[in-house]
Amino acid sequence: MATTLESASSARLRPCPHACFWQSFVDEQEFMTHNFKATMFKLAFPSHDRASLMDCSDGVPAPKHAVNKPATVRASTGPKGLELSCFAERLPALPVAPGATQILISHCSHDGQDCATVPRTSGQLGYHLLRGSHTYL
Numbered sequence: 001m002a003t004t005l006e007s008a009s010s011a012r013l014r015p016c017p018h019a020c021f022w023q024s025f026v027d028e029q030e031f032m033t034h035n036f037k038a039t040m041f042k043l044a045f046p047s048h049d050r051a052s053l054m055d056c057s058d059g060v061p062a063p064k065h066a067v068n069k070p071a072t073v074r075a076s077t078g079p080k081g082l083e084l085s086c087f088a089e090r091l092p093a094l095p096v097a098p099g100a101t102q103i104l105i106s107h108c109s110h111d112g113q114d115c116a117t118v119p120r121t122s123g124q125l126g127y128h129l130l131r132g133s134h135t136y137l
Contacts, residue, residue: 020086027071027092075099 025032045053073082073094084091 019084020089023084023086023089023091027094029066029068033066070095072097 025035071092071094073096075097076099082091
């Protein structure tokens with residue numbers, strides 16, 4: 001099962017007034033690629049004269065092609081779980097990715113049971129709620 005973690009910085013982006021700009025990148029691979037390339041170009045030369053630099057682009061591997069897969073919402077979240085802060089622009093309707101709708105974490109933790117003493121059947125997982133943190137598996 002793939003693991004997804006939410007970074008602390010993404011929580012800071014949600015209330016940001018620039019959220020509409022970032023939200024416009026959803027499911028727009030070409031738009032995002034073009035803007036990323038242009039931004040990285042600007043960031044590469046902030047205090048340098050381009051003419052005085054050596055071109056080493058031959059040593060940089062060619063980028064992988066885009067996946068050409070539409071954006072989806074994680075199954076364990078669903079569209080109702082999105083925390084949007086931009087309501088001026090409508091977020092496109094995104095399909096829900098296939099997968100588990102609950103987050104399952106194996107049951108061996110702080111309640112006095114260790115993994116060796118927890119009874120299990122094949123494929124059975126216990127559900128544990130982690131307080132105060134977001135853990136997605």
